[in-house]
Each structure stands twice: as C-alpha cells, then as structure tokens.
Amino acid sequence: MDTQIDELIKKEEKRQREELQLIPSENYASKNVLAPLSSVLSNKYSEGYIGKRYYQGNTYIDEVENLAIERAKKLFSCNFANVQPLSGTPANISVYLALLKPGDKIMSMNLASGGHLSHGSPVSVVSTLFNIVFYDVSEQTGVLDYDQILEQAKKEKPQLIIAGASAYPRIIDFEKFSQIAKEVGAYLMADIAHIAGLVASELHPSPFPFADVVTTTTHKTLRGPRGGLILWNNQDLSAQINKAVFPGGVQAGPHNNVHAAKAVCFYEAMQPEFKTYTQQVIINAKVLGDELRTHSFNLVSSGTDNHLLLVDLRNKGTGGKTIAQALDKAGIIVNYNMIPYDPSTPFKPSGIRLGTPAVTSRGMVEKDMVKIAGFINQAVENLSDDVELAKIREQVINFTSSFKVPGLDT
Ligand code: DSN
Numbered sequence: 465m466d467t468q469i470d471e472l473i474k475k476e477e478k479r480q481r482e483e484l485q486l487i488p489s490e491n492y493a494s495k496n497v498l499a500p501l502s503s504v505l506s507n508k509y510s511e512g513y514i515g516k517r518y519y520q521g522n523t524y525i526d527e528v529e530n531l532a533i534e535r536a537k538k539l540f541s542c543n544f545a546n547v548q549p550l551s552g553t554p555a556n557i558s559v560y561l562a563l564l565k566p567g568d569k570i571m572s573m574n575l576a577s578g579g580h581l582s583h584g585s586p587v588s589v590v591s592t593l594f595n596i597v598f599y600d601v602s603e604q605t606g607v608l609d610y611d612q613i614l615e616q617a618k619k620e621k622p623q624l625i626i627a628g629a630s631a632y633p634r635i636i637d638f639e640k641f642s643q644i645a646k647e648v649g650a651y652l653m654a655d656i657a658h659i660a661g662l663v664a665s666e667l668h669p670s671p672f673p674f675a676d677v678v679t680t681t682t683h684k685t686l687r688g689p690r691g692g693l694i695l696w697n698n699q700d701l702s703a704q705i706n707k708a709v710f711p712g713g714v715q716a717g718p719h720n721n722v723h724a725a726k727a728v729c730f731y732e733a734m735q736p737e738f739k740t741y742t743q744q745v746i747i748n749a750k751v752l753g754d755e756l757r758t759h760s761f762n763l764v765s766s767g768t769d770n771h772l773l774l775v776d777l778r779n780k781g782t783g784g785k786t787i788a789q790a791l792d793k794a795g796i797i798v799n800y801n802m803i804p805y806d807p808s809t810p811f812k813p814s815g816i817r818l819g820t821p822a823v824t825s826r827g828m829v830e831k832d833m834v835k836i837a838g839f840i841n842q843a844v845e846n847l848s849d850d851v852e853l854a855k856i857r858e859q860v861i862n863f864t865s866s867f868k869v870p871g872l873d874t
Pocket of ligand 1 (some may be wrong): 489553580630
C-alpha cells in the first residue's frame, strides 16, 4: 500500500464527511458507481468503437460500453450516444469539431451571465479555432431574454448556438432556442452538464427533440463518475460526432472503467428514488435561497428553479473570493463566481455560487437548509474573525456528523 496516498485519501474522506459541500457541480457518487472505477477495466486499451477496436481482447469492454450507451439513450430518450468523452469540455470540443469548420461562428452564453469556459471564452482554445459571440442575461432580471437573443442571432448569423450554463439558476427554454437556431440556420447544442439529473427526472424540460446535439457531464446532478457524454437523434450526425471524439484528436484511449461507472449511474438515475432525490434537490435550493434572502443576501434572478444559487454580494461590501475563503474556514465549501455584468474581474468576482446536489445526497431536507443559511450568514458576519470562524466550523462538523456519506457509509 502507498501509505502517503492512502493517508491523503483518508484526509479527503474526512473533509468530505465533515464539511458542507455546496459547490453545485459536485456530488457524492454511490459505492456502486465508485466500485468499477477501481476495477481491472482500467487496465485495457480499446481505441475505436464497439466491434471496431484497434486492440484485441475487447469482448467484455464492448459489452460494458454497449450497456452504457443503451442506458444513456433510454434515460434521455434519444437515438444515439457516445459515452467516451472524458469530461464536459472534451465532449463540447468534439461537437464543435464535428459540426463546424475552423472560423465558423458560435453564439453562446457569456461567462459572466453563467456560461462555461468551453463555450468560447477568450482563454479557451475554442476561441482560437472559432469566431465567438456571446449573449447575456437581462441586466434587469438576470434571466435569458429570448427576443433579444433572436435579434442578436439574426444579426450575427452563427453556425452554432449553445444553450446551457454553469451558473444559471433558471429554467432554460430549449424549444425557444431551437426556434431561434432554425430561424438563422444554425445548429443547436444544449450543454446540460449542470441540470442532467433534473432532465433525467423530468424536473427540467428536456433538450430533446429540440437540440441537434446534447452534451453533459455525468458527475454533477446526475451523481455518476467524473465523465462526459454526447447524445443526439439524427443518424446523419453519427459518423462526424464519433469521428471527432476518436480518432479526430480530442482524445484516444477511452476510460473503460468510467464507462462501467456511467452505466451504473444511468441505471441508478432510472430508479424512482432518484426522482425523489432530484425533487428534494430543487426544494432544498429554493429553501436555501429564501433563507439567504431573509439574511439580506441578494440572489441573481431573485431565486432559483434548479439546483443552484448565484449570490450577488455587492451589498455585503466584500468580494466573492474573500467570502468563499472565509466560508471555507468555517467548513462551508462554495465557489466564488462572476455575476452578470460583474463590475469586477474573474479573479475577484462579486458573487458566490452554491448548490444543493451534494448536501441532498446526504439526506438533508428543508430544515437543514435553514440551518445552513444560518451558518453562512454567521460566517459572513464574522469574515475577518478567525476565532469565530473556527467556532462555526465546530458547529458545522457537529451538524454534518448526523448525516451519512454516500459512497462511504451507504
Ligand atoms: N467545473 C464545472 C462547474 O463547476 O460548473 C464546470 O466545468
């Protein structure tokens, strides 16, 4: 045994057990999802696709990948799936390479409005390959304005429109996006990485049949292993999408252990208990948001329809980074984040982003959200007082100790 690594894993287990995990893109995978990740499936090379590998010995690897594909298609009600993307960004880049030529125009959500780096941020390779234009949420409401997006699309004439976000707390209307894309002759890609679990439970409208291609990760609200996934309906797109993933250059040898864990995750997401879970995720986010508002925290868009909250901290007189760091000292894990039209920079943004997928996986319900909002408020009121923050941390550890940790205890 590598005692150094073993010790670090134990420390991380303790951290995940004791602290409040409120990063909206994180979750606790079950033991059944975690088990295949450390299996012998990790030993095998299998470049290529089922029945068409560049390596021998892939009989069972093919069966694993086929099971993952069939379950993904069933879960999201679509015709085709590629389960090989290593994560969300490789999935997104594969789709761009499949559908576009270098220099084509992508219209996507601005990072500050809730978009994602891989949607064409200037710091991403995507912006060097393609011409990027961003749409924003309304400055007044913090919500997408579809009329304004249509006008912009007519003017910009993009070849691809991306609907999807990393920090948008409201329902995304994929049907409206598809009307806009059709009107300007663009493909529509939906990136549902954050909301995949809600879509799988029919608690957020599905991007099908509206989007040409859907990408997601499997480890956020879907509660699977770290990984990506591409879904689509039109067979005419199959060759180009699969070719972009491999051998097109985004990645080579697939991670077969992760395919198996994805298959388990898709199975789990089809069970009635998963819908009960995702319903509670949404209820918890609403309650947490309402409680934070009673402590005079301002929420972008004034609330949430999904699993996440974006807090505009400008009335607190302190930036998101300082607050996220103070909350960390108090055992409350969130991330600092830009807010729409943020007057500050991505390194010192004016917001924090938090969500309820992980705490709900631990069995927390409405009354626990009231408690969590109280801890957050207490910590923010004692930002520079390390002694007080340490006392809050003790209370947090005492609070979390009565909740089991999926993957460790259950
Ligand atoms: N890191 C993911 C998130 O937190 O939303 C996106 O890459």
